[in-house]
Amino acid sequence: xGGRAGQTAGSRQSRRCGNRMDRITGRAxxxxxxxxxxxxxxxxxxxxxxxxxxxxxxxxAAAAQNGPGDTDRQxxxxxQERNEKLKDDVLEYSELQDMIRTYNPTVLEVADSYNKTxxxxxxxxxxxxxxxGRADSDKDDAKDAGNAEQYTYYTAQEQTYKAxxxxxxxxxxxxxxTASSTxxxxxxxxxxxxxxxxxxVSYETLRQQKYxxxxxxxLYKTQYELGTVKEQAGTAAAAEVLxxxxxxxxxxxxxxxxxxxxxxxxxxxxxxxxxxxxGSLQVxxxxxxxxxxxxxxxxxxxxxxxIGNNYTLISDRHSLKxxxxxxxxxxxxxxxxxxxxxxxxxxxxxEDAAIKRDALEQAxxxxxxxxxxxxxxxTKYAIGMLSKDEYLMEELDYVQKEADYKxxxxxxxxxxxxxxxxxLGIADIE
Numbered sequence: 001x002g003g004r005a006g007q008t009a010g011s012r013q014s015r016r017c018g019n020r021m022d023r024i025t026g027r028a029x030x031x032x033x034x035x036x037x038x039x040x041x042x043x044x045x046x047x048x049x050x051x052x053x054x055x056x057x058x059x060x061a062a063a064a065q066n067g068p069g070d071t072d073r074q075x076x077x078x079x080q081e082r083n084e085k086l087k088d089d090v091l092e093y094s095e096l097q098d099m100i101r102t103y104n105p106t107v108l109e110v111a112d113s114y115n116k117t118x119x120x121x122x123x124x125x126x127x128x129x130x131x132x133g134r135a136d137s138d139k140d141d142a143k144d145a146g147n148a149e150q151y152t153y154y155t156a157q158e159q160t161y162k163a164x165x166x167x168x169x170x171x172x173x174x175x176x177x178t179a180s181s182t183x184x185x186x187x188x189x190x191x192x193x194x195x196x197x198x199x200x201v202s203y204e205t206l207r208q209q210k211y212x213x214x215x216x217x218x219l220y221k222t223q224y225e226l227g228t229v230k231e232q233a234g235t236a237a238a239a240e241v242l243x244x245x246x247x248x249x250x251x252x253x254x255x256x257x258x259x260x261x262x263x264x265x266x267x268x269x270x271x272x273x274x275x276x277x278x279g280s281l282q283v284x285x286x287x288x289x290x291x292x293x294x295x296x297x298x299x300x301x302x303x304x305x306x307i308g309n310n311y312t313l314i315s316d317r318h319s320l321k322x323x324x325x326x327x328x329x330x331x332x333x334x335x336x337x338x339x340x341x342x343x344x345x346x347x348x349x350x351e352d353a354a355i356k357r358d359a360l361e362q363a364x365x366x367x368x369x370x371x372x373x374x375x376x377x378x379t380k381y382a383i384g385m386l387s388k389d390e391y392l393m394e395e396l397d398y399v400q401k402e403a404d405y406k407x408x409x410x411x412x413x414x415x416x417x418x419x420x421x422x423x424l425g426i427a428d429i430e
Contacts, residue, residue, distance in 0.1 A: 001208065001401045004260065005152075013049075033185070042168065043262040047120055051249040072242070078239060083174065085104075086098055086099055086102060088386065089280050089281055089282055090271065090281075090282045090283050090284050091200075091273060091275075091281055091282065091283050091284060093197070093200055093284070093286045094287075094337060096193050096196045096197055096200065096273070097190075097193040099274070100189055100193050100196060100272060101189050102274075103273055103274025104189075104192060104272055104273065104274055105274060106192070107185060107188055107189050107192065109275075110184065110185045110188060111185055116127070118172070121172045122172060125165055125169055125172060128161050128163075128164050128165035129165050131161045132158055132161035132162050132165055133262065134231060135154050135157040135161055136154075137160035138150070138157075138365075139151055139155050139158055140155035142154055154208075183194060185427075187311050187425070190421065190424060190426050191426060191427070192272060194417075194418075194421055194426055195272070196269060196272045196273070197417055198414070199265050199268055199272070200269060200283065200286065201284055201286065201410050201413070201414050202265055202411060203265045203266065203269065204283075204285065204286050204406075205406075205407060205410060206258050206261055206262045206265065207285075207289045208402075208403045208406050208407065209258050209403065210255065210258050210259065210262065211399065211403070212396075212399050212400060212403045212424035213251055213254050213255040213258060214255065215392075215395060215396050216251045216396060217248060217251040217252060217255060218392065219389065219392040219393065219395075219396050220244060220247040220248040220251055221248050222388055222389050222392055223244045223247070223389050224241065224244035224245050224247075224248050226388075226389055227240055227241040227244045228241055263298050266283065269283065274326060283351050286413065288409055289360070289409050289410075289412040289413040289416065291357045291360065291412065293416050294354060294357055294416065297350060297353070297419065298343050299346065299347065299350050302346065302350075302419075302422075302423045303342070303343050303346040303347075305423050306342055306343055306346055306422050306423050306424075306425070306427065307339050307343070309423065309424055309425030310338075310342055310425045310427060310429065311425050311426070312338065312428075312429050313335065313338050313339065313342070313429070314425070316334055316335060317335065327330060338429050341429045341430060342422075342427065342429050343420065345427060345429070346419075346427075349418055349419040349422055349427075350419060351417075352415050352418075353412070353415040353416050353419050354416040355410070355415075356411045356412040356416075357412055359408050359411065359412075360405075360408040360409055360411075360412050362408075363404050363407075363408035363409075364405055364408075366401050366404060366405070367401045367404070367405035369401075370397055370398040370400075370401035370402070371401075371402075373394055373397065373398065374394060374395060374397075374398035377390075377391055377394035377395065
């Protein structure tokens, strides 16, 4: 009886083991078929990724940098006070890069594209880790079932997924590191800032021209009105009066052209900084240039930095293939030629800044002289020693000298900025 009971119990245990073995084997076989299909698809993807990893990494790195271009992380990079200042209705010269980084549609689109690429790679890595975990679980089931073939298969599959996940993680990490230093988003942001600075300098120049033309129009109108009175009194020729009238019309035409150009530049500036061109944004005057910046320039050191940062040279370093002695020599010649051209350009930019500084000093001398004459004219006009048209002539001379001085100041500002941008990598190699 006890023997039969023992046999029955043993039979039940054997059936349970058999059923468990069947379930494990069936489940494992199902997973094996599904896993093999998934494995083949994944390996195909990995093969493609391996072949395109370098291109993909460079493309993703070229898309943008994760950080300043992301509006959600704006305060982390700029600080609350600066963020609030960017939202006011006054566009400052010093704010241009922050405005472009934060609000420019193109920069934001590039940043979003990069962030999406990073997310896609992170999702792919997470999926590989999930498959690795499933393979590990299947391996344990096969081990419990004593199925050596299944155990060997899932062990190999687990190691393959593990290696693939590790490769993806390294690639992802490299993309992030590369993007932080050499991304197209940063290059685009800087190039747009250079363009915006140039536009703002042009706007400021036109604003000064507008002021000068308004004074010229006022002077010519006064001369025309006085000439008309003299003509009626018989003390002025009609030709002289007509000349004054033509000067008024010419000044008005020039003024209209300047105003149209200012509007066009204003619209472009608004577009670049992501604001509506509805007149609500005021363009602030550009602060006076600081000539002492030239004293901090070190041409030799700055040239070395420019060579290391220049985007064209960086692209050549990565894109030019070296698969033979001839290609190696070609790459070396190309790089040396580019570096020599950039070295010459840096020297020209440095010399140009120095020339603009000297020109500013000359313009300052002329401006100071005109300012003194203007003060004297103010006094004489107040006590009746100057007629209105004589006073306006002195005032116009002052306004023109002031415009020359401001133009020289803007030229120096632009020359120094161009030099500094070249150091940061924004310079064409001619």
